[in-house]
Amino acid sequence: MVELSPCAPAGGADACALPTSPARPGSRISLFLDFDGTLVELAEAPDRVVVGRPLPGLLSRLDDALEGRIALLTGRGADMVAALLGDISFPIAGSHGAELRIAGDLVSPPRPPQLDEALAAMQRFAANRPGLLVESKPLGVALHYRQRPQDEEACIDLAKALAAPLGLHVQTGKMVAELRAAGADKGSALRALMDRDEMRGSCPLFLGDDATDEPGFLAAADLGGAGVLVGPARATAARYRLDSVAAVHAWLEGLAGA
Structure with missing residues (x-):
């Protein structure tokens, strides 16, 4: 079992439980995942990332286990991530939350000239x-x-x-x-997705590795959940930490019921 290390003292009595299986009591969570540095290792160039063969299947099993309460929050374009992962139906908030792709349909503001x-x-x-x-x-x-x-x-x-x-x-x-473009970040994307029917009232967990993920950590905490920092300990709004991408995959396998 992969354990989550605390980054800071846990919150109050209403703080979110961090399950290793969605069947455990108190584990009605919504799961938000960064892509680079969280689900895949960072590469010298964005087009050189390697998506391991098991990853799309793992995400599909998580989608089933969490009854649709899963989304990706990424700085990449949403369509680019979808192309890397294959045919997935759950939401991808791309471009740091400015885009939203669901079941192949992309909603995006115009590109500023x-x-x-x-x-x-x-x-x-x-x-x-x-x-x-x-x-x-x-x-x-x-x-x-x-x-x-x-x-x-x-x-x-x-x-x-x-x-x-x-x-x-x-x-x-x-x-x-x-x-x-200004006006959106991973925190605003997480808040918007938490207002979807399947996620409303659940406990948000957001896994990310970078400074770009801090607004998402803050939003998750504000909504009664928590951020999970991936990588070495540092100053962060995340409450918990996993050591590496490999540790993320192992923890997600437990959450998916493997």
Whole structure:
């Protein structure tokens, strides 16, 4: 059995129980999962992630075990994650909560034209810096410096310099500086999904690894649930922690009743 390590003292008497099986008392949970760094290992480039063969089947079994109370919250485009995982019917909130994909239908706001200006500026910046990767997303543009960690400060400074004049939001994460449309995050997505019939009144658990997941941790806690940090201990709003992607898979197997 994989145990969840506490990140901080547990909440009060109304705090959510953290089950290893949905059949246990008090375990009517809704499960929210980040993708990169939580369900799959981080890779040098977004298109190099490896989705293990068992993962789609595990998510399908969780969907059944939790009676539809499962969703993915990701910074990637929702359609991209769906393509990586195959035919799944449960919700994917993509682009840090700005998109929602359910059963193949995608609801997304228009792409701000300012993102094209940001994309061009980041491409110019990266042109003479081998190893920097510019990623265009449906509602964002990201500058990855995993292969050039010495450029971290410069990448973040560029994103901040572009954000104000273009009316975009700066989103930093693990070895990435991103500009995206404002108005949504993983916390707002979790709150919206918790208002769906199948999730309303349940206890939300959100598993994530990055600073981009902190709004989701806060929203889960505010709704009577908890965040679960994946990876090394750090300052976080999550109440619990799992050591690694492998530990996440093992814990999810227990939740699915394996």
